[in-house]
Each structure stands twice: as C-alpha cells, then as structure tokens.
Amino acid sequence: MNDERLLRELRDLLRDGGLRGSFLVRDLATGEELGIDPDRELPVASLVKIPLAIATLERVRRGELDATRQIEVAPGRVTSPGPTGLSRFRHPARMAVEDLLYLGLSISDSTAADALFALTPPAEVARILGELGLEGIKVRHPMGDLEDTPVERLGPQQARLAQELVIAAAGSGPGHPVPQLDLARANTGTARAFTDLLQALWTPSAIDPASAARIRELMGANLLRQRLAPDFSSDAALWSSKTGTLLHLRHESGVVEHADGQVFAVTALTESRVAAGRQPEAEALMGRVARALRDQLRQG
Helix, strand or coil, rough: CCCHHHHHHHHHHHHCCCCCEEEEEEECCCCCEEEEEECCCEEEEEHHHHHHHHHHHHHCCCCCCCCCEEEEECCCCCCCCCCCCCHHCCCCCEEHHHHHHHHHCCCHHHHHHHHHHHCCCHHHHHHHHHHHCCCCCCCCCCCCHCCHHHHHHHHHHHHHHHHHHHHHHHHCCCCCCCCCHHCCCEEEECHHHHHHHHHHHHHHCCCCHHHHHHHHHHHHCCCCCCCCCHHECCCCEEEEEEEEEECCEEEEEEEEEECCCCEEEEEEEEEEEECCCCCCHHHHHHHHHHHHHHHHHCCC
C-alpha cells in the first residue's frame, strides 16, 4: 500500500473512532518519516515533564543544582483517581532531586514534577530548551495548573458534562475558555517537536550524553503502558516513552528499539470527541495508527 492510501485509511479510522490526531514516526537512522498532521500544535499535559527533566539535568551538569539535594515536598491534592506517587501522599516527604526525576518521568507524578519546577521554573526550562536547540515546545506553567479544570470544578457526578463542555468549545474559534487548553497560555507542542526532542535524546546532540542516557533509562521504566506500549513492546523490542493526559487529550511520545538495530521515534497527540474520561478503545486506536505508520516505514 502506498503512503497516501495508508494515510487516508488511518485518518478515516481516527475519525470513526472519535479521535483527531497528530502523529509522526521517524526512523532515527535514516531520517525517513511518516505522519498525520505532525505540525498541529496541541496542549501537551504531562509530556512537558520530558523538557523539565532535560532542563533539570542540564542544570545539574552545570553545577547549578545538586542531584542529591533533599527537597521537602508537601502532600499532593488528590481530586481524581489518576494521580500517583507523591501526589497521593498524605504527609510531607523529603526526596532527592534525582529521585523526583524518577517519580516525574517514570510514574508521571505531578507533585514531584512541580517540586522540580520550583527549582527550575517554566521560563527557565524554556530558555534551556532554546539553548540546546530544541524548538517547537512552549513551557509556560507548572503541573499544578492542570488540577483546576471543569472536571474538578463540577465534581465526579458531572464529569461527563465537563467533558462535553470542553469538547464543544474546541475548534469554536481562537483561544479556549479552559486556560490549560488555550494554545496562547498552555504548555504546547507538536508531534514534530517531540519527535525532534526524542531524536536529540537517542542520537548525538547538544544534550549532555550522560543526561540523555539517564532520561532514556527513566522513560524505559515508564509504568503507564496502556496506550502505545501494547503495539511496540515485545521480547524483541524495547519501548521507552512518556504519556500525557488531560480532559479529552491523550498523548504519548517514545522510542522503539528493535533487536535488529532499527530505532523509531513515535509521537501521538490526540483529542477525543467522546465525552468520557476512560476510553480504552481510543488508547488501542492510537497504538494501531502509530504502529501502522511504523510498519509502513519499516517495510519501505
């Protein structure tokens, strides 16, 4: 099947599944790539924790931060069943900077990430990304800002209504009434920008090699594996990634390393038109589309 026909079929699959997607798959050895709307900008939710980790480790390398420094972290504010790690602690805890990195990347602990943002604020993270030549990702706010959305305001009994309001507002014009979804105010990026970031982590770049290796290790330990992992991890393939979820947004960006030496960066950013918090069918569809793009590249 040629590329154009495949892309048409995949767009139809996404539409029929209630998803609008931005995908990009790149062969990191050849640079060949195949995608669906890869330059479409979207709020990135927890994917921002990858740039945060890069900036934190860069500051450690420069001697501006001590990776063993102990940080006292206040207990999280749990408002939904999603948060993990320190976000669910009931009492203050003391953690080293490098352990906060593990919690933030490997289990997507937003309380841990905000402890790191307190050390390296969003504007500083953005500045360091620019210095490293990583473009297309805007870092504007910490993770705590994601806890004040219509879902939290209306409560669990009105979660469906909150989702319906968010979906109805999407695409209705410039901006968005929910600040975390407003491209002028949110942390944002594109599938291309995150694929470029993955390439910088997996191949020689301006990122310090030791820092890149540590981030690859932490992404390889990602415990959230319900989205793309079923289609990319096996006994003959290592899948390392980071997920991002907010309201109707479901994202994942990662790298699959095959035993035969082929390495592909994969980014999937999606928004759903279905007003539901749990959508396993959407998770599976994301993986199906991303894998079809990878298979097309691999066969080509």
